[in-house]
Amino acid sequence: MSATFEEVCFLLLYERLPIKQELEDFKLSLAQKRNIPENIISLLKILPIDMNPMDVLQTTIPLLVQNDKTIEKPAIEHTLFSAENLIAGISTITAAWDRIRNNKKVIPPDMELGHAANFLYMLNNEKPGDELTQFFDTALVLHAEHSFNASTFTARQVASTKAHIYSAVSAAIGSLSGALHGGANVRVMKMLKEIGSVDKIDAYIDNILSSKGLIMGLGHAVYQTDDPRAIILAPMSKRMGQITNQPQWYELSRQLEKKGKAAFKSKKQREIFCNVDFYSASLFYTMGIATDLFTPIFAVSRVSGWAAHVIEEQFAMAAPKPSLYRPGAEYIGDYCGPDECTFIDIDDR
Amino acid sequence: MSATFEEVCFLLLYERLPIKQELEDFKLSLAQKRNIPENIISLLKILPIDMNPMDVLQTTIPLLVQNDKTIEKPAIEHTLFSAENLIAGISTITAAWDRIRNNKKVIPPDMELGHAANFLYMLNNEKPGDELTQFFDTALVLHAEHSFNASTFTARQVASTKAHIYSAVSAAIGSLSGALHGGANVRVMKMLKEIGSVDKIDAYIDNILSSKGLIMGLGHAVYQTDDPRAIILAPMSKRMGQITNQPQWYELSRQLEKKGKAAFKSKKQREIFCNVDFYSASLFYTMGIATDLFTPIFAVSRVSGWAAHVIEEQFAMAAPKPSLYRPGAEYIGDYCGPDECTFIDIDDR
Numbered sequence: 001m002s003a004t005f006e007e008v009c010f011l012l013l014y015e016r017l018p019i020k021q022e023l024e025d026f027k028l029s030l031a032q033k034r035n036i037p038e039n040i041i042s043l044l045k046i047l048p049i050d051m052n053p054m055d056v057l058q059t060t061i062p063l064l065v066q067n068d069k070t071i072e073k074p075a076i077e078h079t080l081f082s083a084e085n086l087i088a089g090i091s092t093i094t095a096a097w098d099r100i101r102n103n104k105k106v107i108p109p110d111m112e113l114g115h116a117a118n119f120l121y122m123l124n125n126e127k128p129g130d131e132l133t134q135f136f137d138t139a140l141v142l143h144a145e146h147s148f149n150a151s152t153f154t155a156r157q158v159a160s161t162k163a164h165i166y167s168a169v170s171a172a173i174g175s176l177s178g179a180l181h182g183g184a185n186v187r188v189m190k191m192l193k194e195i196g197s198v199d200k201i202d203a204y205i206d207n208i209l210s211s212k213g214l215i216m217g218l219g220h221a222v223y224q225t226d227d228p229r230a231i232i233l234a235p236m237s238k239r240m241g242q243i244t245n246q247p248q249w250y251e252l253s254r255q256l257e258k259k260g261k262a263a264f265k266s267k268k269q270r271e272i273f274c275n276v277d278f279y280s281a282s283l284f285y286t287m288g289i290a291t292d293l294f295t296p297i298f299a300v301s302r303v304s305g306w307a308a309h310v311i312e313e314q315f316a317m318a319a320p321k322p323s324l325y326r327p328g329a330e331y332i333g334d335y336c337g338p339d340e341c342t343f344i345d346i347d348d349r
Numbered sequence: 350m351s352a353t354f355e356e357v358c359f360l361l362l363y364e365r366l367p368i369k370q371e372l373e374d375f376k377l378s379l380a381q382k383r384n385i386p387e388n389i390i391s392l393l394k395i396l397p398i399d400m401n402p403m404d405v406l407q408t409t410i411p412l413l414v415q416n417d418k419t420i421e422k423p424a425i426e427h428t429l430f431s432a433e434n435l436i437a438g439i440s441t442i443t444a445a446w447d448r449i450r451n452n453k454k455v456i457p458p459d460m461e462l463g464h465a466a467n468f469l470y471m472l473n474n475e476k477p478g479d480e481l482t483q484f485f486d487t488a489l490v491l492h493a494e495h496s497f498n499a500s501t502f503t504a505r506q507v508a509s510t511k512a513h514i515y516s517a518v519s520a521a522i523g524s525l526s527g528a529l530h531g532g533a534n535v536r537v538m539k540m541l542k543e544i545g546s547v548d549k550i551d552a553y554i555d556n557i558l559s560s561k562g563l564i565m566g567l568g569h570a571v572y573q574t575d576d577p578r579a580i581i582l583a584p585m586s587k588r589m590g591q592i593t594n595q596p597q598w599y600e601l602s603r604q605l606e607k608k609g610k611a612a613f614k615s616k617k618q619r620e621i622f623c624n625v626d627f628y629s630a631s632l633f634y635t636m637g638i639a640t641d642l643f644t645p646i647f648a649v650s651r652v653s654g655w656a657a658h659v660i661e662e663q664f665a666m667a668a669p670k671p672s673l674y675r676p677g678a679e680y681i682g683d684y685c686g687p688d689e690c691t692f693i694d695i696d697d698r
Contacts, residue, residue, distance in 0.1 A: 003692070003695070007695070017692075017693060017695070017698060018695075018698075019695070019698050020695060020698075023695065039392075039395040039396065042395055043388075043392050043395070046391055046392070047388065047412075048415060051414075051415070054516075055411045055412075055414055055515070055516070058516060058519055058520075059408055059409070059410075059411040059412055059519075061408075062404045062407045062408040062523075063396075063404075063408055065400075065401075065404055066397060066400070147678050147687070148675060148676045148678045149675055150506065150509065150510050150673045150674055150675055151510075153506060153675065154503060154506050154507055154520060157499065157502060157503050157506065158503055158520065158523045158524045158527070159527075160499065160527070160529075161499050161500075161525070161526070161527025161532075162527040162528040162529050162532070163523050163524060163525075163526045163527035163528075163530075163532075164526075166404070167403075167404070167407060167522075167523030167524075167526055167527075168523060170407055170408075170520070170523055171407075171503060171507065171519070171520030171521075171523040171524065172520075173516075174411075174507045174512050174516030174517060174519055174520040175506060175507045175510050175512060175516075175520065176510070176512075177510070177512045177513075177516055178507070178508075178509070178510025178511040178512035178516075178673070179510070179511040179512075180509075180510045180511050180672075180673050181510040181512075181673060183510075183511070183512075324499045324529050324530060325499055325502055326497060326498055326499055326502065327497045327502060328497065329496050329497045338496070343352070343366075344366060346352075346356070346366070346367075346368070346369060346372065349367075349368050349369075
């Protein structure tokens with residue numbers, strides 16, 4: 001019993017699971033939107049090759065609006081079209097950027113492949129095998145949606161002003177790029193490389209404990225148990241390590257999890273838990289994906305959740321009158337409020 | 350007693366008014382950051398000329414990160430550098446885009462001019478007179494900061510994930526682009542043009558009242574009185590109309606305000622008030638600025654407020670532990686919560 005990424009996208013956008021013909025139609029519709037405007041490729045070619053891929057995504061996503069003749073008509077069916085355009089387009093842009101920055105030719109999308117396989121094909125110029133495809137597809141499913149996380153909240157907030165979905169998704173990418181959010185999977189991998197081998201784990205944990213630091217990937221704002229996504233990712237990470245003859249990354253992760261949890265419990269009287277980033281790092285790494293693409297791949301998946309939330313914000317939540325997110329502010333400490341400021345002319349300062 | 354836009358920027362960024370030498374240094378520092386990376390100009394040249402200028406800004410702002418070698422070091426002094434880079438850069442990009450889309454040559458910034466005058470110079474290839482400069486400068490001051498409005502809240506939220514300030518500002522531009530937020534000044538101008546002349550006002554208001562519509566620019570989420578900014582903008586709009594021999598736009602606005610307020614009071618028992626967009630529309634229009642640049646000009650100014658809020662979010666608000674904005678969700682109506690969903694395999698649907 002399982003669903004593909006496309007099936008989950010359909011569920012998120014249409015709020016129900018598709019029947020077979022609907023899923024086939026949806027997959028075709030997505031595949032048809034994989035080609036991106038030519039000027040995005042031109043832009044990618046004039047960017048500095050060391051530019052952060054999340055900055056590249058944030059800058060290029062608004063350009064997908066060019067593909068979209070429906071944007072001036074704010075209706076749910078048009079926004080669903082735009083959502084598909086975004087889901088398809090972000091995958092192509094991410095793969096194209098990795099090719100271009102490595103001075104390789106851009107691989108056009110293959111209509112015959114599913115979403116996960118096509119992404120890996122555009123990235124590597126090699127059609128992936130069934131197991132790799134399935135693992136990557138599962139990773140996309142697991143990252144697709146997670147309620148009101150920071151980037152989704154950003155997308156909804158931008159959408160609440162009646163800005164279009166491309167603006168909302170580009171903004172969400174900015175939010176996801178942060179080290180405390182999607183950027184965490186990159187930091188997990190950096191940590192694993194820094195530790196380097198299983199015998200260095202104890203010293204690493206001791207250092208974390210004495211410096212009041214955190215072990216990356218252990219801890220989450222919501223879960224007080226191991227993230228259910230981590231439980232699915234861990235065995236895939238193990239298996240990919242075996243297939244690619246790099247078992248050390250899973251092994252390092254597993255031992256770090258075990259020893260880290262025990263150390264925090266005994267020395268800090270605190271339980272810590274695996275989050276989604278803990279095993280996705282070693283999984284993506286053993287798949288041969290560049291470390292700084294981990295967060296963009298999060299975006300390649302999460303765009304489906306963002307799109308669903310934007311649609312809910314703009315259509316399903318239609319309030320009696322238009323409303324946007326504008327919290328109040330309380331001025332505390334040294335901050336004087338708006339009524340307490342006095343202006344002194346520059347000559348009298 | 351007044352302050353220039355640069356003086357207000359200093360106040361926002363450093364939380365105090367500058368003395369004369371500090372202000373001179375700050376102006377010079379801003380002016381030195383006006384040149385933008387060459388590939389931004391290249392990008393502008395390959396965009397479709399009918400692209401919405403807010404989309405253009407959202408897409409180009411992350412590219413200013415290229416100018417910024419400090420971005421990897423998250424310290425307040427580096428973020429202040431980035432803030433100046435953004436305030437200077439967004440002005441150059443906005444003017445350059447208007448030139449390029451009109452097939453005119455890009456005008457390099459003039460170091461000798463202040464921020465307001467330099468923007469108008471880059472836009473028009475003509476140094477503005479003192480009165481025009483002062484009015485534009487005042488308009489920038491009035492738009493610079495307004496507490497937790499939607500775009501500022503977006504910027505803070507992105508910054509809360511520890512994303513960098515370019516990501517936060519680009520996201521805020523997306524939020525500002527919405528029709529309910531910064532996009533409103535464009536809609537005010539469209540409405541004025543649609544009404545066309547003073548004698549059509551009564552019919553327009555009758556139509557609004559019977560269709561339960563709103564008069565654009567009359568109403569605000571916060572103020573229950575005329576927006577203090579509108580009170581300053583109105584006489585500038587009047588004077589610009591006189592100077593440029595287009596008094597009709599101010600006149601139309603004034604009569605619409607008067608009649609609209611009276612009609613809502615007598616027929617809806619509701620008081621409505623001018624917001625910042627109501628007179629900025631006719632002011633910018635009589636300045637010869639393209640209508641769809643009104644919202645980008647809002648951004649040219651508001652970037653200073655966004656930057657100040659990002660700095661507060663990332664440095665002044667340092668909580669005991671890192672935290673980001675992640676609201677809870679309550680599932681209501683037809684929406685089942687995460688615990689109530691069941692998956693049915695595609696063969697059984």
